Amino acid sequence: IDIWSLLGDEKRSVIAGKTLDESPVLSCVVPSDFYPFEVENENKKPDYIDGEGLIGETITVKAYNDDLMQDYNMVGDFGSTSTLDLPAIEYKLKVVGTYYLSPTETGYYDSIYISEETATKILDDALTKGGYSKDNETTVGKWWNDLSLRTHYVVVDDFENIESVYNALTDMNVCCADDSELGIQDSIVNASNIFSFASIFLIISTVLLSVIMIIQSTANALSLRKSDIGLLKAIGYKNSQIFACLYCEQLRVTFTGFAVGTIISIIVTAVSNLFFANRNFIDRLYIINWGNFGILLAISFLIVTIVPLICQFIALRKLNKIQPKDAMNE
Incomplete structure (x- = not known):
């Protein structure tokens, strides 16, 4: 496994359990799909361990090559580094949380994270076991006590x-x-900016087009049903009651489309996730997180609820102009 230490105030969000900043020393967080073994075949899906199921468990860690390596800047020699051989001490880490594993983010299926305090303690114990003095009279001691001789990010x-x-x-x-x-390269950054702008433009265009179509649909409904609205006013319906009826009718149409779209999206997402879950690690990049799917679904629900209401308010002026006599003119 690869053990990564957080740096300073760096955070690592988790999807289950606790974060490292609220956990004691010698704690760790593991990926949601954990595989601390050597991958024999890159094209075959490994038998991943559910990271969430490890919360509360304790894992034992030891350097595989029996040595811990630590680079440090030699005193008086600016810019040069030297390697310090440390004994591979065995230590136990309690799993307190699991983070969502994604190839596009920091982390990998064999990467676990520890706090900076835990990393400092492990290094301190290794120096002690290796017989290195942390006294300022020694080179290692000066490196240990003088932060200016350390590597900083x-x-x-x-x-x-x-x-x-x-x-x-x-x-x-x-x-x-x-x-x-x-x-x-600048070309890669520029291409990334172009694709980001294009995606935002397409999303905004799709939303605006949907809003325009709903507004047009609402306006056409008022024009085509002018006599019906006039008749409702003739028998005593108030504008607010007619407004509520038209809004509920519009909701019925949009909710029907929302329900159909939701069912299709769930089926496509489930099939896609099932397909890529059985492939190698890189192909798992295309797996859609159900939490993110739920957030997008909630946003879609708000759109199909609020947009028709806004459209009805836009058409309210036209609704108020329709008179009971219009029931006889259509």
Whole structure:
């Protein structure tokens, strides 16, 4: 398995259990689909362990090569690093939560996360067992006690600012290691922005088109049923009552479409998830999380409920102009 330590105030959200910031030291969170074994065939689906089922359990961890490796900056030699060989201590981690595993996010089927405090304790225990003194008189001790000799991570607020921050730190004589973000070509970033804009444009266009069609449908209904509305007014119906009747009728139409669309979406999603669940890890990228599906379904429900109401309010002025005499003119 790969063990990743959180850095500083970094968070790792979970879908079940507790997060690391509310858990004691020597705790960990595991992926929702956990496979801490060697993959023999990349094209065959491994027998994943349900991460949620491990919550409350304790797992024993030990370095597979009997050595823990730690890089540190040598005192007085700016920019250089040296490798420290540490004994592979065995330690136990309590599983307190599970995070949603997605190939597009940080994490992998064999990646577990621990807090920064846990990582510090493991390293401290390894130094003690290895016989390394943490006294300032030794090189390792100076590295342990002086934070300026450690590796630090800088989080930049925007991709466009990475280069300027990198240059500023270099000008301050801070040794900066090249990161993967610095190697991303501008064409890839531009293509990503184009696709992001296109997706947002298509979503907004679809919603606007739906709203326009519902407004047009509502306006046509008022024009075609002018005599019916006039007759209802003639027998004593108030505008508010007619408004409620038309709104309920519009809801019946939209809810019918919503129900049909929901059933089709659930079937397509379930079949798709079932198909990709039996494939290799990378293909699981196409699995749709049911939680996200539920959120989108709730948004769709609000749209089919609120949009017809807005359309009815837009047509309210036209509704008020219809008189009882119009029942005889159609």
